[in-house]
Amino acid sequence: MSRKTETRHGGAVDDGVQLSRRKFLEFASASPLLAPQIASTIAGLSVLGTSEALAQSYDVLRAAPVMNGDLIANPSQALNVFDFEPVAKNALPPAHYGYLASGVDADKTLQANRDGFDKIAIRTRRLIDVRKIDTSVKIFGETWGSPIALAPVSSVGAFNSEAEAAAARACKAKGHQMILSTVGSTSIEDCIKERGAPIWYMLYPTDDWAVTQLLVARAEMAGAPAIVLTVDRQGGRNTETLFRDRRGDTRTCTDCHTPGFANEVSRKPMFDNIDVSKVTNLYGTGMTWDYVKRLRSIVKGKLVLKGIVTHEDAKTALDYGVDAIIVSNHGGRAEESLQSTIGVLPEIVTAVNGKIPVLIDGGFRRGTDVLKALALGATAVCIGRPYIWGLAAFGQPGVEMVLTLMQREFETIMRQVGATKLAEINGASVTRV
Template sequence: MSASNHPDARPALAPRLRREAISVPALRLMARRALPRPVFDFSDGGAEDEQTLRRNEAAFGRYAFLPRPLDGAAVRDQSCRLFGMDLSMPVMIGPTGLAGLFWPGAEQLAVRAANNAGTAYCASHGSVCTLEDIAATGAPNRLMQVFIYRDRGFTRELAERAAAAGYKALVLTIDNQLHGKRDRDLRNGFTIPPRFGAADTLAMATKIPWLLRMRRELPTLTFGNYRREGQPSDIASLAARMHDMFDPAMTWADVDDLRRIWKGPLILKGVLHPAEAAEAVARGLDGVVVSNHGGRQLDHSVSSIEALPAVVEAVDSRIPVLLDGGIRRGTDVVKALALGASACFIARPYLWALAVGGEAGVAHVLELFRDEIDRAMGLLGVSALSQLSPNMLANVAPIGPIA
């Protein structure tokens, strides 16, 4: 066992923090206290009226469990195999840009935590470091997010770099071709790197730990994968250039071209319509992710969990169906798997965990999901993920929060 995988080498969340961090909702509140408001809202907010953001979470309440405890589940196994990766749990870390705003070296810390937990990490195109820096951690179960760019050569370049760096799969994200209008960011005057107004500066007295951690990082923050020799590499210049790089004119022909370039598993992320899922199967893709970009793109879209059953039916077990969006509990994961998903990505939960405790925070949030999934499986009478099915769920009217 390598030093990085040895249990004694894994950082632990401080006991004081661990006592409070009892759930993902608790971690969210802790992150809100720890982060400057513009940074927290960058992670927490969604597009426009945030209807889809709220719907993603609330829609899980439309499904209630029908346990069969006499089926017996003294021992529960969460392991699964996806895209050539053996995973110890059906939760992976999804791609999130600018994770380095939440903790120095965030991407490398998160991929190490995922590796130690026995699961996979998907690197964002907008990571602060390069995809090669993430690969240098030695964590084997890595996926890489890519887009269809106006410059198709850059799409090819990222795919080739991912192949050279040993990434197991490409995750082609298709729902970011136009940048969503995120009202919270506009109200906060959020910029990259963040600049703080007078009110924010006064409030920073309560954010001293974040300031001390980030004081050397903010001036040099960049998008590692977009840096080019001889061109400005500051993050503001790169962010302005990136906005013009995505191509809203992309078509299935571009997906076909990427399929020819990339020889490993190719996964389509941002699928909500069953016809698009069926087309992905027909064109030889290896998986789809039911996702609305966490409610950060097209507001008033259907929630991921609401879209999942029709996508599963269209795919008809021919390729794995994954899901992200609104997952805050292990029970959310179990519901998604019962409806036909093979695994789930988390995004906001791991960013909040990063803000609270760096690598130890990410390890802790994965532990929370593992424990909650295990408990749900045991109470349902399920010993293996393959035993989860739609007949374990009832359609119910969601209830509101307890007053």
């Protein structure tokens, strides 16, 4: 009877098998017919004593950098975008982090955005040549290298002194589009300069039409191809997480924040040289569809509505000449509806019936999230918090790594569903759980 040898995984193999394996490996290592990579992979089998190694040996060193403590020390140590959040929290004042982290009320809609992805499963396909894939998408005649874009975020200077300029440089380096907020910390001219290409402009219209006109004119003169009107901030909001975190901030907030609209936007460059004396609110809380019609009459380029979450409003948007829709609940910070954006996406897509692009934001953290949205009919996806985590943690390199990780994950899942281009990602790529 042959003797048994225990493996590191607790199993046992015959000594004869071990000898045969060793002889085969010696032959393989010496053979000029086997590429060094193949020999290395096969050698991994003897190390682990299991066929698992065949799939894993290529990435065994991926997490090699040593970490001190639980926080990553540089962007290269991140395994996913979630690794940046605790670093950002550690770097930011409590109130600034609270502003970034807050949803509304009990933050249940914020959580619903994430939970919505768990209700969608991905259908993988086999034996398709996916060595070469194309992730580009054309929107309004412009080709984006990736369907992942940066969503507008307000007051980005609160998270990093280089603000949107650093994000724009990251977009240039990694090949992504971005949308600048009206109350961003960087001017649209500087963002376009740093990105080296036009960006979209998200409009908070205020309740003074003269101010609205000046904001639109400046953005279009700078080269913005699309004006994105945000329509989901008209009802007000109760940002409890922000209020709670602010209690622990020992700074004197009035050193930077003083009452009155003029003071509120005094550090927002898009309002430079604009008379805001008649403005009482940023969001244009009296907006109706007639306002969209009026805006449509002055926007020379494309007009996009951000914040549409029902098929009724999507159909009406078509009637008013809107060129695209962004399905959004402001990252779960517009209202406590408990509706995830990925959950309502199909009804929006059905309503527009391919007539205009449908973009989406809200809770996107993984490449698999992106694929699920595209499979349900989205044209592109916007991310907000993840890139701000990266920016707050490490500046431009952090944003670049966030984009790298999400793009890498997206390309991986594209290959696993057998898609070589975005048009091959469709309803057959997913199923409801």
